[in-house]
Amino acid sequence: MYPGLKNNEGHDVAKEQMSDFGMMVSINVRAGAKAAENFINSLKLWYLATSLGGVSPRFHIRYWLRM
Secondary structure, three states, rough: OOOOOOOOOOOOHHHHHHOOOOOOOOOOOOOOHHHHHHHHHHHOOOEEEOOOOOOOOOOOOOOOOOO
């Protein structure tokens, strides 16, 4: 499924077409907005995402508050 792995059948093509490999991880924090904010503030390597089109580490915040 992931062309960044050497044993993936599309790895050779992807390696020619891309300068680097990236990935996306989705995390759903169910404990509420404050818990999500605390989680985000505890991250050491990631940056707030303005674009998901690159391979550098980014974090996209998307949550809804229910009243």
